[in-house]
Amino acid sequence: MNPDKYTEERVLSLRSWTPQLLSFRLSRPAGYQFTAGQFARLGLVKTDALAPDDTGQRIVWRAYSIASAPEEGALEFCSVLLPEGEFTTELARLQPGDTVLVERASYGFLTTAGFAPGKDLWMIATGTGLAPFVSIIQERQNWQDFENLVIVHSVREAPELAYRDTILKLAKEPPFGASGAKLRYVPIVTRDTLEGVLHERIPVLAQDGRLEAAAGLALDLARSRILLCGNPAMVKDMRALLGAAGYATSRRLKPGTLAVENYW
Ligand SMILES: Cc1cc2nc3c(=O)[nH]c(=O)nc-3n(C[C@H](O)[C@H](O)[C@H](O)COP(=O)(O)OP(=O)(O)OC[C@H]3O[C@@H](n4cnc5c(N)ncnc54)[C@H](O)[C@@H]3O)c2cc1C
Structure with a gap:
């Protein structure tokens, strides 16, 4: 290069x-x-x-x-x-x-920039797919634009719940004097036991309603804007599920309700 x-x-x-x-x-x-x-x-x-x-x-x-x-x-x-x-x-x-x-250049479309206005930002990650969402929840604009910021993070074992303390702190003490905006955190551990935490794959939890119950918030096309990141199998399955419910990625001149990034 x-x-x-x-x-x-x-x-x-x-x-x-x-x-x-x-x-x-x-x-x-x-x-x-x-x-x-x-x-x-x-x-x-x-x-x-x-x-x-x-x-x-x-x-x-x-x-x-x-x-x-x-x-x-x-x-x-x-x-x-x-x-x-x-x-x-x-x-x-x-x-x-x-x-x-x-x-020198930065890349990618896993941002809120292409979204139609919404109220709830769902950030759904497996493993290191959490990384972009750690940046997003530290940006002032997102606390102003959304009423709810929801982080769903699925890992195999509990110690892989990176940034858990950062997320919990921001949930407890919203930054930037944010009034009204709420950060919700749904950790998922698939191969380990951790009390009070879900243990199933994200697409299964999304399908049977346990994801919404854990977030305390309904997925609603009129309100929800969704970012998916990480393992291609999760992204594919969630994309199919959300696509059937009407969610779509941005197109030229047509703001979307969904953005995705595959890591491999
Ligand atoms: C847009 C984009 C953003 C990315 N951001 C990150 C990031 O923030 N953090 C990160 O760790 N990786 C990220 N990746 C993946 C990263 O680029 C590398 O592929 C990864 O770190 C492994 O590199 P490697 O050369 O050691 O393994 P490779 O020799 O490239 O081996 C790749 C294999 O490892 C597995 N793999 C790759 N990435 C991961 C992963 N993140 N978690 C679990 N298994 C994986 C897959 O099976 C893949 O086929 C991103 C990829 C893309 C396309």
Whole structure:
């Protein structure tokens, strides 16, 4: 890639949620702009035999949703660490002060920008698909535009409920002097027992009404605007379910009620 298209940034800090789940903060490239919900493209230099020339080095690029708020001075990300992952095996080795490349552009349509006006913003994630929603709930505009912000986060095991404390704190003490807006949090753990938490796949819970009951809010096409992010199987099943209920992604000149992002 043309070096004009990216900058070299520093790892500021790291936080391990589990041995396979890591959040990290990078210095923010000068002039870097994004809307809450968008993703960055990050690059790591790898030294191995697959390099195209005799330097022995190549850059591996991957997409990462930005978890920090658009006003923050640093960029935060949350990544799965896969034992054989080409990018994440390198990521697992990072220490504060190390270099990560960041493309200058930000990307993606998993934002509230294309939505028809609504009252309830449902943010439905599996695993690290939560990351863009951590940014969205830290943006002032969303607390002003919606009456309810609903986070549904499904993971396999309880320790993977990253950002749980941040979400619970924002739910208890709404930021920006938000009066009236309410943050609702529905954690789901599919392979672990945690009291008071649902244990079934999201599409099943959406179909049988348990998701709405847990959120204390009905899904209603006139009010609900929905963001789906993470595992493609969840996105596909929810998309089919919501599509049948009339939800649709934005089209040119036609604001939508649904936006989705698949991570693989
Ligand atoms: C728009 C977009 C945004 C993304 N944002 C994030 C993010 O915020 N955090 C993040 O961890 N990943 C995110 N991803 C996935 C990320 O780009 C990498 O694919 C992932 O981190 C694994 O990279 P890897 O090279 O180690 O594994 P690869 O060698 O690329 O292996 C990919 C395989 O790992 C599995 N996999 C990939 N991503 C995940 C994941 N997040 N959770 C569980 N299994 C996965 C899939 O089975 C996939 O086939 C995003 C992807 C896209 C397209």
